[in-house]
Amino acid sequence: MPNSSPAPTTSFASIEVVDRPWFPYLCTEVEHWEWRTSGDGHYNFWMALSGEGYLRCETQTFRIFPGAFFIFSPKQHISAAHYSGPRITRFSAHFHPLKNGRRMTEIENFPLLGGEVQSLSLAQRQIDVIMRIALRRDDDAVLAQKLHEFIAQCTGQRGIIAEAALNPRISEALRIFREAPASVDSITQIAQKLGVSRSHFDREFTQQIGQAPKQFLINCKMIEARRYLESSHLRVGEIAEALGYKDIYFFSRQFKQLVGQSPIQYRKALQ
Template identity: 30%
Template sequence: MTQLRFNSSPTYWRCEPGWFWHSRPLGDHLLWCVLDGVGELTLEGQTEPLGPGSCAVFRPGDAPMARHDPHRRLLVFGMHFDIDAPDEAPHRGLVQVQDRTLLGALARRCDRSFRRGGPLGARHSLLCLEQLLCLLGEEATYDALGPVDAELDRITEAMRQDPSRRWTVTELARQAALSRAQFTRRFIAYTGLTPARYLINVRLVRAHELLTQTNMTVTQIAAALGYIDVAYFSRQYKRHTGRSPSVAR
């Protein structure tokens, strides 16, 4: 398992109006997360804009430069750290984190836990650092979701959370601001399944959980998940899992 070590305390910097940064070559890793303000960052001759959600991991030897708009001063969260597995070093350079709520929450928890101290506080703050690095790695690796895919992501999450609800294509298409035909095409492209097949799958996953983790009867589970016909539910479950509900129990 990769080991991380703080070389400085997690901290916030609200950069002064006349601030600018021209770093000496760094001796360790530096996490830099912009939470507010506007500016620009230059690394190896390449200049990029900075704004809320702009994050970077600088590596040993990097000599970044930055400046900001004194009327929209940068608020930066970060810390110096070491990593004991160079081949697992985090993504280098600037990335844009889309989920700024999560970014801010992880920063606050990392700072608070570190300052609380003790073994639990130290462990929690290191876990927050690791999660921040994973968040930056994901943003650098995967393309940001477009508006429609972001809405489909929200819709499929809601279906997984509440599979017993009577979801209809008409309702879901309205939520995505698409026609029924457009919604079905985009849904299949996003999930690989039709909306009806996706709903069946999430219902049967939930059915398996209820069968194996509760004392509810097969009839009660079928009714809870919106099945009027218990025999039909049992056939679908067996087709999906290869076992009847009674055998699964």
């Protein structure tokens, strides 16, 4: 008789699903998505099914990619963003871990940051089952059981990436590019600020992010440009200046190359 693998287990016996009927939640985010939270009173299971981006939790920054998952503990400060490529589709569920019918306040090995499932297709099928149950709204006990089994399986795989967190230098560069792209006069300036040579920084950034820092910075500036075009009455020249461009025509060419429309065409399409 073949040996059967034991069922995955967790340090808690069951869960209580929080924020029904809105969670569990499966969605594809907007193209230039950002997410911030200052913490909630529950745990949060979060998994990316498509798209790539970056997630910051407290002092660490992690890549978001298909199959990456996180379990956030209550009150953690989290932010995430997507800057290029396919949009991010993600699954998330809020829960309280239970033991002997009581909520647990501390869980061994949680928070769990930078996990990776071994089979994304299997995870997607399991999420489909969970979402079908969730949408019925009358099977919360079954929903909690299936969600607990899914969390146990993900954490039991121990598919934790040894170097999931980005190098602190790269994390700081990402923060600058995201939060203040107009302040960056040159990539060399950033490399010097971080205490490395330009060539070393280019190599390290490209290796960890999968994109050269110059292109990533341009993407960040174009995201900001789109926000200005969508939510302000600034003229195109004023937007270019606000993003550190001295040549409006160069700015417009870069915008069209990445977005497929000129800034004026993009704004008109919104009306």
